[in-house]
Amino acid sequence: MIRTPDSFLLRACIQLVFLLVNIVSVYLLFRGHNLPGGGFIAGLMTGTSCILLGLARGWNVLRHQLPVDPLRLAISGVTLALVTGLLPVVVGQQFLTQYMWHLHHVPLIGELHIGTPLLFDVGVFLLVSGMTVKLITVLVRSTAGLPPFSREEHQLYASVMEEPIEDIEKKHPEKKRKETEDAD
Amino acid sequence: MEAVTFAPTLLVAAIALPALLAPVVLALGRAIGARTGYLALLAPVVSVVLLSIVVAGWEPGTVATASISWVPTLGINLTFILDGISIFYGFIIGGIGVLVCWYALAYFDAEKKNLGWFYACLLLFMSSMLGAVFSNNLLSLFVFWEITGIASFLLIGFTHEDPEARTGARRALLVTVATGLCLMTGFIMLGQLAGTYELTAIISGGGEWMKSAGLLAPVTLLMIMLGAFGKSAQFPFHFWLPGAMAAPTPVSTYLHSATMVKLGVFLTARMFPVFHELPLWLPLASGVGFFTMLLGAWMALRSHDLKAILAYSTVSQLGFLIAYYGLGSAQGVRYDLVHVISHVFYKGSLFMMAGIVDHATGTRDLRRLGGLGAKMPLTAAAALVGVASLAAMPLTTGFISKEIMLATLVEFAGSHRVLGILFLSGVVLSATLTVAFALRLFLHAFRGPMPASVHFHAPSLLLQIPPLLLASLALGFGIVPGQLGALLDNLRVPYLHEPGHHPLHLWHGFNVALLLSAVAIGAGIFLYRHLQRRQWNMPAIPAPLRFDEYFDRGVDGLGKAAKKLTLTLRADWPPAYLPIVIGTLLIIFFSAVLTHLDQLAGMRDLPWDIDPWRCLVGLLVTIGLIAVLRLRRWTAQLIALSVTGFFLTFYFVLYRAPDLAMTQILVESASVVLVLVLVARFSTGSRAGTRFEFRWNKRQILRAILSIGMGVMTTLLVLFADLNRHPDPVGPHMLQASQPLAHGTNAVNTILVDFRAFDTMGEITVLLIAALAGMGLLVRYRRSKRHDGHADAYAPPGFLMGRRKEP
Numbered sequence: 001m002i003r004t005p006d007s008f009l010l011r012a013c014i015q016l017v018f019l020l021v022n023i024v025s026v027y028l029l030f031r032g033h034n035l036p037g038g039g040f041i042a043g044l045m046t047g048t049s050c051i052l053l054g055l056a057r058g059w060n061v062l063r064h065q066l067p068v069d070p071l072r073l074a075i076s077g078v079t080l081a082l083v084t085g086l087l088p089v090v091v092g093q094q095f096l097t098q099y100m101w102h103l104h105h106v107p108l109i110g111e112l113h114i115g116t117p118l119l120f121d122v123g124v125f126l127l128v129s130g131m132t133v134k135l136i137t138v139l140v141r142s143t144a145g146l147p148p149f150s151r152e153e154h155q156l157y158a159s160v161m162e163e164p165i166e167d168i169e170k171k172h173p174e175k176k177r178k179e180t181e182d183a184d
Numbered sequence: 185m186e187a188v189t190f191a192p193t194l195l196v197a198a199i200a201l202p203a204l205l206a207p208v209v210l211a212l213g214r215a216i217g218a219r220t221g222y223l224a225l226l227a228p229v230v231s232v233v234l235l236s237i238v239v240a241g242w243e244p245g246t247v248a249t250a251s252i253s254w255v256p257t258l259g260i261n262l263t264f265i266l267d268g269i270s271i272f273y274g275f276i277i278g279g280i281g282v283l284v285c286w287y288a289l290a291y292f293d294a295e296k297k298n299l300g301w302f303y304a305c306l307l308l309f310m311s312s313m314l315g316a317v318f319s320n321n322l323l324s325l326f327v328f329w330e331i332t333g334i335a336s337f338l339l340i341g342f343t344h345e346d347p348e349a350r351t352g353a354r355r356a357l358l359v360t361v362a363t364g365l366c367l368m369t370g371f372i373m374l375g376q377l378a379g380t381y382e383l384t385a386i387i388s389g390g391g392e393w394m395k396s397a398g399l400l401a402p403v404t405l406l407m408i409m410l411g412a413f414g415k416s417a418q419f420p421f422h423f424w425l426p427g428a429m430a431a432p433t434p435v436s437t438y439l440h441s442a443t444m445v446k447l448g449v450f451l452t453a454r455m456f457p458v459f460h461e462l463p464l465w466l467p468l469a470s471g472v473g474f475f476t477m478l479l480g481a482w483m484a485l486r487s488h489d490l491k492a493i494l495a496y497s498t499v500s501q502l503g504f505l506i507a508y509y510g511l512g513s514a515q516g517v518r519y520d521l522v523h524v525i526s527h528v529f530y531k532g533s534l535f536m537m538a539g540i541v542d543h544a545t546g547t548r549d550l551r552r553l554g555g556l557g558a559k560m561p562l563t564a565a566a567a568l569v570g571v572a573s574l575a576a577m578p579l580t581t582g583f584i585s586k587e588i589m590l591a592t593l594v595e596f597a598g599s600h601r602v603l604g605i606l607f608l609s610g611v612v613l614s615a616t617l618t619v620a621f622a623l624r625l626f627l628h629a630f631r632g633p634m635p636a637s638v639h640f641h642a643p644s645l646l647l648q649i650p651p652l653l654l655a656s657l658a659l660g661f662g663i664v665p666g667q668l669g670a671l672l673d674n675l676r677v678p679y680l681h682e683p684g685h686h687p688l689h690l691w692h693g694f695n696v697a698l699l700l701s702a703v704a705i706g707a708g709i710f711l712y713r714h715l716q717r718r719q720w721n722m723p724a725i726p727a728p729l730r731f732d733e734y735f736d737r738g739v740d741g742l743g744k745a746a747k748k749l750t751l752t753l754r755a756d757w758p759p760a761y762l763p764i765v766i767g768t769l770l771i772i773f774f775s776a777v778l779t780h781l782d783q784l785a786g787m788r789d790l791p792w793d794i795d796p797w798r799c800l801v802g803l804l805v806t807i808g809l810i811a812v813l814r815l816r817r818w819t820a821q822l823i824a825l826s827v828t829g830f831f832l833t834f835y836f837v838l839y840r841a842p843d844l845a846m847t848q849i850l851v852e853s854a855s856v857v858l859v860l861v862l863v864a865r866f867s868t869g870s871r872a873g874t875r876f877e878f879r880w881n882k883r884q885i886l887r888a889i890l891s892i893g894m895g896v897m898t899t900l901l902v903l904f905a906d907l908n909r910h911p912d913p914v915g916p917h918m919l920q921a922s923q924p925l926a927h928g929t930n931a932v933n934t935i936l937v938d939f940r941a942f943d944t945m946g947e948i949t950v951l952l953i954a955a956l957a958g959m960g961l962l963v964r965y966r967r968s969k970r971h972d973g974h975a976d977a978y979a980p981p982g983f984l985m986g987r988r989k990e991p
Contacts, residue, residue, distance in 0.1 A: 028846075032930060032933045033927075033928035033929075033930060033933050033934065033937070034928055034929040034930050034933075035929070035930055036842035036843045036846060036930060036932075037843070037846075037930070037933070038843065038930070038932070038933045038936060038937070039936075039937070040847065040936070041843065041846045041847055041850060044847065044850040044851065044854060045850055047854065048850060048853055048854045048857065051854065051857050051858070051861075052857070055857070055861065071955065071956075071959065074951075074952055074955060075952065077948070078948055078949055078952050081944075081945055081948060082945070085941070085942075085945060095942075096941045096942060096945070098926065098937075098938050098941075100927045115927060117926070117928070117933075117934075117937040117938050117941075120937045120941060120944075121933070121936075121937050123948070124936075124937070124944065124948055127948045127951060127952060128948075128951075131951055131952070131955045132854065134955060134959075135955060135958065136854075136858055138958075138959070138962055139858070139862070140858070140861050140862070142962070148962055148963075149959075149962070149963055153963075154963055157956075157959045157960055157963040
C-alpha cells in the first residue's frame with residue numbers, strides 16, 4: 001500500500017546524509033554550551049534526519065530500524081532532565097543547581113569542560129528528537145493508509161476496553177441505565 | 185491557645201510510613217501474591233505504635249503544633265497539629281487500618297493477581313488520611329484531602345473489568361473532586377480573609393475578620409461545607425457512596441464507612457470554632473444533615489443488597505454526625521466523638537460481616553439469603569451486636585449515642601421551637617426506619633431457612649475476628665459507657681468542646697429521650713412486620729429523587745455541549761473561526777491605539793535609517809508571499825511559503841542570532857517535508873489547485889481588511905515596542921553573567937539550560953504531555969472500515985477525498 005520512491009540513488013544518498021546529519025547533530029549538542037547549537041537544535045536535526053530516512057526506506061522499515069520506541073526516548077529525556085535537577089536537592093542544594101568540572105589531561109581530547117547542564121541538554125535533545133519522530137511517524141502512517149499504530153503500540157496507549165470515541169454511544173445506549181437499577 | 189510545640193519527626197514518620205511502604209508493596213505484589221498483606225499490615229501497626237509514642241508526650245487538652253517549611257515563598261508549610269480530635273481520628277485510621285489489613289488478608293483469595301496494587305493504594309490512602317487529620321495548614325489539608333479522593337477512586341475501580349466499578353469510581357471521583365474544588369475556593373477565601381492559613385491561628389484569632397467580611401463569610405462557609413458534604417455524601421451528593429460499594433469490601437469498610445467519608449465530619453468539627461456564630465451555620469449543618477439522615481434511612485429501607493443497605497445507612501449516619509455540630513452552643517459541643525466512635529464500631533463490623541456473607545454464599549441479596557446464623561455463629565454474633573447498635577438498642581454504644589442526641593434535641597427544642605420539633609421528628613422517624621431495616625438485615629440473613637440456591641462454604645476464623653473485635657467494643661463500651669466517656673474526656677479540644685466533664689451513663693432515668701427511643705423502637709418493629717407482610721415489595725425510587733441520574737445526565741450533557749460548541753465554532757475549519765479570532769484581536773488592539781494616539785506622534789523621532797541588507801531580505805520575503813498568492817499548484821504554494829520562512833532566517837543572521845537562525849531552518853525543513861508528505865496523498869486533480877483571484881464580494885473584502893489589519897497591527901506593535909524600550913534591558917546582564925555564573929559562552933544556551941532551566945523543564949514536560957495526549961486521541965480515532973471499505977479508512981476524514989490511483 002505504502003509507496004516509497006524506488007530509487008537506489010536516493011536511498012543511498014539519504015543513508016549517507018542520515019549519518020552525516022547525526023554526526024553534526026551530536027557535535028552541535030556537545031558544543032552548545034559555548035558555541036551556537038544545543039539540545040533543541042540537535043534534537044530537531046536528528047528528528048528531521050529520521051523523517052528523511054522514513055521517506056527513503058519506507059515508514060514500516062523505519063519503525064524496525066529504530067532500536068527504541070521514540071516516545072520512550074522522549075520520556076527518558078524528560079526523566080533525565082528532572083533527575084539532573086533533583087540530584088542537587090539530595091545533596092541539600094537548590095533544585096536545578098548546576099555543577100561544572102574542568103578536566104585538564106584527558107587522553108585523546110586534551111582539555112575537557114564538562115558539567116551537569118550538558119546532561120540537562122541531552123534530556124532536551126532526547127525529548128525533541130523522540131517527539132518529532134513519533135508524531136510525524138504516526139501522522140504520516142495514518143495519511144499513507146497504514147494503521148497509525150501497530151498492535152503493540154495500540155495496547156500501550158489505549159486500554160483494552162476502550163473503543164473509538166464515536167462508537168461508545170451507539171453501542172451501549174442502555175449501559176448507563178442498567179447500573180443504577182441495582183440499588184432498588 | 186497557648187503555643188505548645190512538639191518535635192514532628194515521629195509524627196511525620198507515622199504519616200509517611202504507609203506511603204513509603206506503598207511502592208515496596210506494589211513492586212513485590214506480583215512476586216509474593218496474597219502474602220503482600222502481611223507486609224502491608226506492617227504499616228498501620230508501626231504507625232499506631234509511633235502515634236502512641238507521640239501521644240505519650242502530649243498533655244491532654246492542649247493543642248500542640250509543629251512546622252516544617254515546604255514552599256516557604258508561598259507561605260505553604262507542613263504544619264502539624266496535635267490535639268484531641270486529630271489524635272482521635274489518627275487512632276481510628278490506624279486502628280481500623282490494622283483490622284482492615286488483617287481482614288483483607290483473609291478476604292482475598294490467592295487468585296487475585298494485582299494485590300500489590302490494591303495494598304499500595306490502601307497504604308497511600310492511609311498516609312493521606314493521616315496527613316489530612318494532622319494538618320494544621322489549610323492548603324496542606326486540602327492536598328491530603330484530594331489524595332484521599334484519588335486513592336478512593338483507584339480502590340473503587342480496583343475491579344475495573346466490571347463496568348459498574350468503573351462508573352462508581354468515576355462518579356465518586358467527579359463528585360468529590362468537584363466539591364473539593366469548592367473546598368479549595370473556601371479555604372483560599374478563609375485564608376485571605378483571616379490573613380493566615382494556619383488553623384490554630386485562625387481559631388485563636390477570635391473571628392475578628394468575620395465582622396468586616398460581610399457577605400463573604402457565609403459564602404466561605406458555604407464553599408467549605410460543600411466540600412464537606414461532597415466527601416461525606418450528604419444531600420445532594422449522597423448518591424456516590426452507594427455507587428462506591430463496587431469496591432472490595434475491605435475498602436468499603438475502611439474508606440467508605442470508617443474513615444474517608446468521615447473527613448467531612450472532621451472538617452465540620454474543625455470549622456465549628458470558626459463559623460458557629462454565623463446564622464447560616466445551624467440551618468446548613470443541621471438542616472442538610474438531618475434531611476440526609478432521613479433520606480438515607482428511607483433509601484436503606486428499600487434496598488435489598490446488604491452493602492447497599494449499609495451504604496445508605498452510612499449516608500444517614502453521616503448526616504446525623506454532621507447535624508450534631510449544627511446544634512452546638514456557643515460554648516461548644518459535648519459528645520460528638522461518642523457519635524463518631526460508636527458509628528465506627530458498629531458500621532465497621534457490619535461491613536465486614538457483609539463481606540463475610542458475600543464470601544461464604546456468593547450473594548449479598550437479602551431476598552436470597554437466610555439461615556446463616558447456625559452456620560457461622562461468630563459472624564452472627566458480631567452482626568447481632570452491630571445491628572443492635574445500629575438500631576440503638578440498649579447495652580450498645582449506639583444506644584448511648586442516640587440517647588444523647590435525643591436529649592440534645594429536646595433541649596434544643598426548648599429554645600428553637602419550630603426547628604427543634606422538625607429535627608426531633610426527623611430523627612425519630614429515621615430511627616424508626618433504621619430499626620426496621622436493621623431488623624431485616626439480621627433476621628433475613630441469619631434466621632429462617634437457608635434457600636436452596638445458596639452454596640455455603642465456611643469462612644475462615646481469621647476473617648471473622650476483626651468484626652468480632654469491633655462488635656465487642658460496641659458491646660463493651662455500651663455496657664460500661666463511663667470508661668468510654670473518661671477516655672474521650674481526655675481528647676477535649678478548646679473552642680470546639682464545652683469545658684468541664686461530661687460523663688456518659690447507661691441509665692439517664694425516665695425522660696423524654698428514653699420515651700422517644702422506645703417509640704422509635706416500637707414503631708420500627710411495627711414497620712418491620714408491616715413490610716414483612718408486604719414481602720418488601722416497594723415501588724422504585726421516584727424519578728425526582730434519582731440524583732445519580734441527574735448527575736449522569738449532567739456529565740453526558742457536558743460532553744454533548746462541548747461537542748456542539750466545537751461543531752458550532754467549526755474548529756476543524758479555520759476560515760470559519762479565524763475571522764472571529766482576528767477580528768476580536770484587531771478590535772482590542774485598535775481601541776487601545778485610539779486611547780494612545782499621542783504616542784503615534786512620537787514615532788517620528790525614531791531612527792528611521794535604512795539598512796540595505798534588511799530591505800533586501802524584506803523584499804525577498806515579500807516576493808515569496810506574492811508567489812504564494814499567484815501560484816496555482818498546492819505543492820508550489822507550500823514551497824513558496826517555506827521559502828519566505830527560510831528568508832526570515834537571514835534576519836536572525838543579520839541580528840547575529842545564529843541559534844535562532846538554525847532553529848528556524850530546521851523547523852522550516854521539518855514542516856516542509858511533513859506537509860509535502862501529507863499533500864502527496866491528495867489526488868492529482870485536487871493537487872492541481874485553483875488560481876487565487878480577488879473578487880469584490882463581501883467575504884473577500886472582509887478577509888482583505890482582516891489581513892491588512894493584522895499587518896498594520898504587527899507593524900504598530902513593533903514601533904510601539906521600539907518607542908517604549910526598557911531603560912535597563914535584561915540582555916546585557918545575561919551576556920555578562922553567562923561566563924562567570926554558568927561557565928558557558930553561548931548565552932542563548934546558558935539561558936535555556938541554566939538561568940531559566942526551570943522554564944525549559946516546564947516546556948519539555950508540556951511537550952511530552954501534549955505528545956502523550958495526542959497518542960491517546962489518535963489511538964481512539966475510528967478504525968472501522970466503514971468509510972469505503974478500503975484500508976484508507978485509517979486516514980482522517982480530510983485525507984480520504986482523493987486517493988492516489990494505484991499504478
